[in-house]
Structure formats: C-alpha cells, structure tokens
Amino acid sequence: MTEKAVARLAGINVGGPARMAGSADFGLIGLAVMGQNLIMNIGDHGFKVCVFNRTVLKVDRFLGNEAKGNVNIVGAHSIEEFILKLKKPRRIMLLVMAGKPVDDFIETLMENVEKGDIIIDGGNSHFPDTNRRTRALAEKGIRFVGTGVSGGEEGARFGPSLMPGGNEEAWPYIKDIFQSIAAKSDGEPCCDWVGDAGAGHYVKMVHNGIEYGDMQLICEAYDIMKRGLGLSDMEMSDVFAEWNNGVLDSFLIEITRDVLKFNDDDGSPLVEKILDSAGQKGTGKWTAINALDLGMPVTLIGEAVFARCLSSLKQERGRASQLLDGPKPNFKGDKKAFLANLEQALYASKIISYCQGFMLIQNAAKEYKWKLNKPSIALMWRGGCIIRSVFLKDITKAYRTDPDLENLLFDSFFNKAIHNAQEGWRDTVACCAKWGIPTPAFSTALSFYDGYRSKDLPANLLQAQRDYFGAHTFKIKPEHASAKYPEGENNHVNWTGRGGDVSASTYQA
Numbered sequence: 001m002t003e004k005a006v007a008r009l010a011g012i013n014v015g016g017p018a019r020m021a022g023s024a025d026f027g028l029i030g031l032a033v034m035g036q037n038l039i040m041n042i043g044d045h046g047f048k049v050c051v052f053n054r055t056v057l058k059v060d061r062f063l064g065n066e067a068k069g070n071v072n073i074v075g076a077h078s079i080e081e082f083i084l085k086l087k088k089p090r091r092i093m094l095l096v097m098a099g100k101p102v103d104d105f106i107e108t109l110m111e112n113v114e115k116g117d118i119i120i121d122g123g124n125s126h127f128p129d130t131n132r133r134t135r136a137l138a139e140k141g142i143r144f145v146g147t148g149v150s151g152g153e154e155g156a157r158f159g160p161s162l163m164p165g166g167n168e169e170a171w172p173y174i175k176d177i178f179q180s181i182a183a184k185s186d187g188e189p190c191c192d193w194v195g196d197a198g199a200g201h202y203v204k205m206v207h208n209g210i211e212y213g214d215m216q217l218i219c220e221a222y223d224i225m226k227r228g229l230g231l232s233d234m235e236m237s238d239v240f241a242e243w244n245n246g247v248l249d250s251f252l253i254e255i256t257r258d259v260l261k262f263n264d265d266d267g268s269p270l271v272e273k274i275l276d277s278a279g280q281k282g283t284g285k286w287t288a289i290n291a292l293d294l295g296m297p298v299t300l301i302g303e304a305v306f307a308r309c310l311s312s313l314k315q316e317r318g319r320a321s322q323l324l325d326g327p328k329p330n331f332k333g334d335k336k337a338f339l340a341n342l343e344q345a346l347y348a349s350k351i352i353s354y355c356q357g358f359m360l361i362q363n364a365a366k367e368y369k370w371k372l373n374k375p376s377i378a379l380m381w382r383g384g385c386i387i388r389s390v391f392l393k394d395i396t397k398a399y400r401t402d403p404d405l406e407n408l409l410f411d412s413f414f415n416k417a418i419h420n421a422q423e424g425w426r427d428t429v430a431c432c433a434k435w436g437i438p439t440p441a442f443s444t445a446l447s448f449y450d451g452y453r454s455k456d457l458p459a460n461l462l463q464a465q466r467d468y469f470g471a472h473t474f475k476i477k478p479e480h481a482s483a484k485y486p487e488g489e490n491n492h493v494n495w496t497g498r499g500g501d502v503s504a505s506t507y508q509a
Contacts, residue, residue: 022085022086024050026177027049027051027052027093028093029053029095030095031053031062034152034153036062037153038095038149039067041160048074050076051076052076052079060075090113090117092113092118092120093120093122094121094123095149097123098124098125099129102129103133106133110142115140116142117143118145121133121144121146124281126201126205126286128198129198130166130198131198134166134196134198145165145166145171147163147204150208150386151385155183159181159182160181160183161385162190162384163200164191164193165196165197165200183383183384185379185383185393188379194377195372195373196371197368199368203361205286205287207381207387208283212287212304213304214350214387216303216307216308217300217349217441218252220442224439225339225342228331228435229338233260233269234260237258237261240257241257246343247343248343248346250388252386252387252389259271275314276311277314278308279308284301287360288305298357299444300352300353300441300448304440328436329436338428344423344425345424348417348449351409351421353441354391355408355414374399374405375399378392378396394414425446463475467492467495471492473490473492474491475490
C-alpha cells in the first residue's frame with residue numbers, strides 16, 4: 001500500500017500540497033556523485049535525509065549500496081512521496097545540472113510544496129538565474145536559496161565549502177545543517193550567509209574564477225621548470241612538495257605534487273601523455289565577463305580563461321610551431337636561486353589574483369546592493385574548497401582587522417609580502433620573455449601591480465585621441481583647471497585648428 005493510501009485511510013488530506021507530517025530533516029534531489037557524497041555527509045551528522053532522482057532506479061541502487069545500513073537515509077520513488085517524507089518547513093536541495101533542469105525541477109516541486117518551504121539550488125548556476133528564481137519564488141511564498149558548493153567529490157563527502165545566498169528568511173532553517181556538514185578551519189565552519197538573491201552563486205563564481213587563475217599560474221610555473229630549467233617530472237614534484245610547506249601551502253599545490261609523480265603502467269609520467277587542450281565549464285568566463293560589465297580590472301582571471309582558449313587551438317599551434325620562430329631557453333645559472341625567485345613570483349601573482357577577486361566582490365556589493373561579509377567569504381574559502389590554502393587565513397585576518405579595507409594591498413601583511421617578492425617576480429617574468437616561454441598570468445599580475453601603483457597612467461593621451469576622432473570629450477586634471485578648462489566638466493578641443501577655435505567649449509558627447 002502506498003503512503004498516499006495509508007494517509008487517506010488515516011483521514012489525512014493528500015490532495016494538492018502534501019499535508020502528511022514527514023520525518024526527514026532534509027531532502028536532496030540528484031544522485032550523481034556529488035549528490036551521493038553530500039547525502040552521506042548529511043546522514044553522518046545525524047540529520048535524516050530523503051533522496052530522490054528522476055531515474056528512480058538510482059534511488060534503490062544508492063540505498064542498497066553506498067547508503068546501505070544508514071538509518072538516516074531514506075528514499076522516495078516519486079516527488080509526491082518525497083514531499084510526504086519531509087518535515088515542515090520542507091528543506092529541499094537540488095543538485096542537478098545548471099540551467100533548464102533546475103527550472104524544470106522547481107516547476108515540478110511547485111505543484112507540491114507549500115508557502116514557507118525552502119528550495120535550495122546547489123549547482124553551479126549563473127547568479128542572474130538565481131536572482132530571477134529568488135524573486136519569482138518569493139512572490140509565491142517559497143524561500144529560495146542559491147548556494148555555492150566547492151570541494152569536489154571529497155569535499156562533498158567530508159566537508160565542503162558552502163556559500164549560501166538568496167532569501168535570508170531561509171537561513172535559520174538551514175544554518176544548523178549547512179554549518180554542521182561544512183569543512184572546518186580552526187574550528188569555524190566554512191559556511192556563512194553570503195547575501196541576498198544571487199550573492200551566494202556570485203561568490204562561488206568568483207571563487208571559480210580565482211581557481212582558474214591559480215591553476216594557470218601553477219601551470220606556468222610547471223612550464224618554466226620544464227622548458228626553462230629542464231627539470232624532470234619527479235624533480236618538479238619535489239619542488240611543489242617543498243613549496244607546499246611554505247607560503248604556497250594549498251590544495252592545488254598539493255595535488256600538483258601528486259600529479260607530477262604519478263606514473264603510467266610503463267613507468268613514464270602520465271601527465272606528459274595528456275593532450276594539452278584545456279576544457280572549461282564557463283564559470284571563469286562568467287567572472288571575466290562580469291568584471292568587464294562592472295569595469296573592474298580582473299586581468300589575471302581573464303588571461304587564465306584566454307589561456308585555455310589558446311590551448312584549444314592545438315592543431316593550429318602545431319602548424320604555427322613550424323612557421324614562427326623565437327628564442328629557445330638556455331639556462332645557465334643557479335637553479336636553486338631561480339626556483340626561489342619562481343616561488344616568489346607565484347606567491348606575488350597569487351596575491352594579485354585574490355586582490356582582484358575581492359575588488360570585484362566589493363564592487364558587485366555596491367552595484368547589486370548586497371551586504372557581503374568579506375571576512376566570512378575568506379573564511380568560507382579556507383577549507384573544503386578547491387582554492388583552500390593557508391594564505392586565506394591572512395586574508396581573513398586582514399578583513400577582520402579592517403572590514404572596510406579598500407584593497408588587500410593596503411593591508412600591512414600583504415603590502416610587505418608583495419614588496420619582498422618583487423625582485424624574484426620581475427626576474428622570473430623577464431627571463432621568460434627572453435626565453436620565449438609564455439607567462440600570461442604572471443605577466444598580467446605584474447602589469448596590474450605596476451599599473452595600480454602608478455599615480456599617472458597614459459590614459460590622458462587615450463582621452464585626447466578619443467576627443468580628436470570622435471569628440472568624446474575629456475576632463476582636465478584638478479591642478480590644471482581654469483576658466484577655459486573647468487574642473488569636472490567635459491571639455492572638447494578642435495585638435496586640427498581648422499574651422500574655428502572651440503577649445504573653451506564644454507561639449508557634451
């Protein structure tokens with residue numbers, strides 16, 4: 001007999017929204033590996049979770065294998081049964097492919113949920129979609145949460161970084177579960193409320209963009225050691241192992257160490273057999289596009305995305321390698337000293353990457369009117385996620401010391417670190433330029449630093465050019481303001497001197 005039939009015999013109305021009191025604390029839809037691991041994590045922390053999958057055979061398979069014997073995990077074979085098994089207000093998490101599948105499941109759930117219930121999207125959704133869903137569901141009395149989930153399969157199983165945002169009324173109902181299952185850093189959960197609407201997915205997007213930058217920087221360091229210094233994969237693995245004991249201690253450095261020492265069955269490094277054409281799922285591109293939309297110079301993430309695009313031109317690069325000449329590395333010097341410089345270059349560039357990421361987050365908070373807690377965001381990234389590193393403790397401390405810190409480079413710790421790293425950073429970039437080894441991420445990080453510390457940039461000439469060919473106007477420097485060129489006003493000049501003098505006009509283009 002079905003649960004609906006039992007409910008009817010008991011006199012419980014199950015028409016329309018389900019009204020049977022459930023026993024499960026949490027519901028999760030989506031039984032791919034991430035979903036399965038997160039369910040096991042929730043169950044391990046004493047919460048009863050009900051699971052459902054569109055392909056219901058996966059439910060039985062999961063309950064009979066991975067979740068076998070776990071009394072905190074129950075299954076459902078229909079959305080109606082799933083709803084019946086959940087306590088109110090129902091807390092339902094979707095771990096399905098971003099885009100239309102999320103909207104489709106929300107539409108199906110809306111036929112069964114009640115006002116006050118909570119729907120959580122744990123996929124890699126684009127934050128404008130989360131903005132839209134939060135507004136639309138709020139109008140129907142449903143509290144929607146878009147949460148970033150980082151840490152991969154292992155993180156989901158043993159403690160991810162969770163970045164929830166959306167309808168803040170939902171937070172008290174999900175806080176206990178989320179902070180219980182999240183990774184911990186110095187005893188603090190790597191999870192806190194991020195902000196309204198799509199703020200959670202926005203912060204996850206920036207996290208992924210920084211991840212793109214970190215990976216590109218590491219790949220450039222690998223290329224420099226391989227082509228510039230002629231190190232073997234095992235030697236490079238040892239270098240990354242050493243770096244992982246210092247300022248670069250992080251998950252990505254750690255796994256790079258492991259990848260480089262992994263040999264195939266024939267005893268050769270497997271990594272050297274992998275096609276050098278990188279894939280991407282779009283979150284780095286979203287970050288770069290949003291940075292352009294907001295007018296923020298997030299150059300390192302942009303270069304990391306373009307580096308992946310360049311890598312995809314594998315066949316074309318093969319032809320170019322036969323036609324285009326350039327210098328060849330010929331290292332003659334102290335390898336140990338060079339590796340020390342390379343470590344500093346990587347560290348300094350990493351500082352710039354996070355600096356740019358937090359500049360973007362700070363600007364987005366103003367643009368979208370979000371109240372984003374920067375110390376909490378840094379804390380959320382300290383454990384569980386892909387970019388987790390010892391480095392983030394220093395960022396957390398910087399923003400806790402000064403929540404209104406204008407830029408990470410103004411913090412005494414990072415100011416000192418970037419100055420100490422400069423010599424090695426510059427030497428590394430200069431050597432690679434002479435050797436013909438591309439370093440788009442290292443180079444753009446240094447260029448950003450030099451641009452950011454420049455009181456004057458050549459944009460004055462650029463503005464003059466724009467006014468010359470398009471009458472786009474220019475503003476005058478305050479110290480040169482006059483009756484002819486008033487400060488703060490848009491001035492236009494007839495640069496050719498033909499057709500009359502209009503230099504005193506305040507022309508609006």
